[in-house]
Amino acid sequence: xxxxxxxxxxxxxxxxxxxxxxxxxxxxxxxxxxxxxxxxxxxxxxxxxxxxxxxxxxxxxxxxxxxxxxxxxxxxxxxxxxxxxxxxxxxxxxxxxxxxxxxxxxxxxxxxxxxxxxxxxxxxxxxxxxxxxxxxxxxxxxxxxxxxxxxxxxxxxxxxxxxxxxxxxxxxxxxxxxxxxxxxxxxxxxxxxxxxxxxxxxxxxxxxxxxxxxxxxxxxxxxxxxxxxxxxxxxxxxxxxxxxxxxxxxxxxxxxxxxxxxxxxxxxxxxxxxxxxxxxxxxxxxxxxxxxxxxxxxxxxxxxxxxxxxxxxxxxxxxxxxxxxxxxxxxxxxxxxxxxxxxxxxxxxxxxxxxxxxxxxxxxxxxxxxxxxxxxxxxxxxxxxxxxxxxxxxxxxxxxxxxxxxxxxxxxxxxxxxxxxxxxxxxxxxxxxxxxxxxxxxxxxxxxx
Numbered sequence: 160x161x162x163x164x165x166x167x168x169x170x171x172x173x174x175x176x177x178x179x180x181x182x183x184x185x186x187x188x189x190x191x192x193x194x195x196x197x198x199x200x201x202x203x204x205x206x207x208x209x210x211x212x213x214x215x216x217x218x219x220x221x222x223x224x225x226x227x228x229x230x231x232x233x234x235x236x237x238x239x240x241x242x243x244x245x246x247x248x249x250x251x252x253x254x255x256x257x258x259x260x261x262x263x264x265x266x267x268x269x270x271x272x273x274x275x276x277x278x279x280x281x282x283x284x285x286x287x288x289x290x291x292x293x294x295x296x297x298x299x300x301x302x303x304x305x306x307x308x309x310x311x312x313x314x315x316x317x318x319x320x321x322x323x324x325x326x327x328x329x330x331x332x333x334x335x336x337x338x339x340x341x342x343x344x345x346x347x348x349x350x351x352x353x354x355x356x357x358x359x360x361x362x363x364x365x366x367x368x369x370x371x372x373x374x375x376x377x378x379x380x381x382x383x384x385x386x387x388x389x390x391x392x393x394x395x396x397x398x399x400x401x402x403x404x405x406x407x408x409x410x411x412x413x414x415x416x417x418x419x420x421x422x423x424x425x426x427x428x429x430x431x432x433x434x435x436x437x438x439x440x441x442x443x444x445x446x447x448x449x450x451x452x453x454x455x456x457x458x459x460x461x462x463x464x465x466x467x468x469x470x471x472x473x474x475x476x477x478x479x480x481x482x483x484x485x486x487x488x489x490x491x492x493x494x495x496x497x498x499x500x501x502x503x504x505x506x507x508x509x510x511x512x513x514x515x516x517x518x519x520x521x522x523x524x525x526x527x528x529x530x531x532x533x534x535x536x537x538x539x540x541x542x543x544x545x546x547x548x549x550x551x552x553x554x555x556x557x558x559x560x561x562x563x564x565x566x567x568x569x570x571x572x573x574x575x576x577x578x579x580x581x582x583x584x585x586x587x588x589x590x591x592x593x594x595x596x597x598x599x600x601x602x603x604x605x606x607x608x
Contacts, residue, residue, distance in 0.1 A: 204231035226426035230583030271438035276464035280400035280425030281309025297360025305369030430471030488517035565600030
């Protein structure tokens with residue numbers, strides 16, 4: 160439908176992709192960048208926009224895979240990284256910035272009694288599960304279907320659809336068996352599973368729902384989960400790699416008033432540079448310490464707390480602490496959801512926009528109740544009553560590809576059928592252009608072949 164126009168609009172990207180295929184499997188360096196017939200190639204970005212090498216300006220809803228709450232190239236962050244670059248990129252030593260960076264995390268994140276920096280969010284969840292295992296003496300953990308916690312072996316089971324097919328290629332059965340996957344939003348199922356499986360020592364989840372809210376989770380469930388894990392003596396881990404500093408300056412745990420035992424962080428934490436951390440209870444993080452006669456987790460990591468990421472992280476979290484970036488991004492999320500739903504209702508199209516805080520998704524083929532226009536950040540409609548398979552099951556690949564092509568032709572780049580917003584998206588021109596792009600794209604998709 161859009162393929163010929165897409166190829167004609169982005170010829171230089173197509174050319175670069177041909178070269179990339181000689182270097183990378185599928186020609187990309189991250190699965191989400193895979194696109195038929197080829198992805199766009201970008202050479203610069205600022206604020207809410209980026210520019211392809213073909214000279215096309217695009218409103219960007221990837222926002223660095225959700226890591227750029229301040230938008231692209233915020234001046235304070237750019238200046239901080241440039242200044243640190245001139246001083247050194249890697250001392251191989253302790254430095255003052257890592258302590259300042261950690262201080263902002265402790266100030267903002269309620270669970271952060273102690274923390275340890277890592278190179279990524281994947282490393283942070285790996286650390287959290289290992290420390291929980293040491294702390295409880297229990298080898299297994301409970302996870303929710305559709306929740307993504309990185310790509311290390313322990314957490315791949317049940318992270319992606321189809322959920323009825325749990326084995327993952329390359330993961331030994333002995334490793335896979337340590338994960339106990341259950342469907343989300345069912346507290347009775349959680350308690351029953353924990354009671355029947357004494358070897359489960361921890362529960363891990365994305366606190367706003369799997370795949371950044373594909374199936375939303377909200378405060379009532381989190382509070383119930385905290386009560387159950389406390390009563391049954393299990394470690395509760397919030398994976399706030401995406402929600403940390405985005406949902407609120409203190410993450411989902413601050414927004415909902417639920418404090419986990421451990422929290423994994425990344426993305427916004429490092430201001431868009433590589434970096435993550437595990438924060439949480441001091442007695443659990445103490446298993447990294449040298450203590451005579453106590454079991455210890457060894458934790459190296461060449462880029463843990465490196466000066467460049469620390470500089471970007473400090474500059475970013477200083478702004479996050481004001482509350483303005485999060486409030487602006489959340490406001491933009493509410494406004495865009497409402498405008499899209501008004502469009503879909505006006506056109507009588509079977510589509511709906513839903514989501515919480517500063518993320519949203521569009522769902523085709525929807526004929527259920529329409530969302531309220533007065534919904535807040537996290538009390539709007541959840542389509543299909545949160546059915547996992549309908550909201551986060553296997554997608555129609557052809558439809559997703561066509562939607563992305565249409566959006567790019569209309570000046571918007573978004574990850575599939577989803578949108579990550581930054582404070583820079585709280586701009587009338589940005590929102591107007593985005594709604595117009597969705598209207599033009601869906602109109603063509605709805606037209607008879």
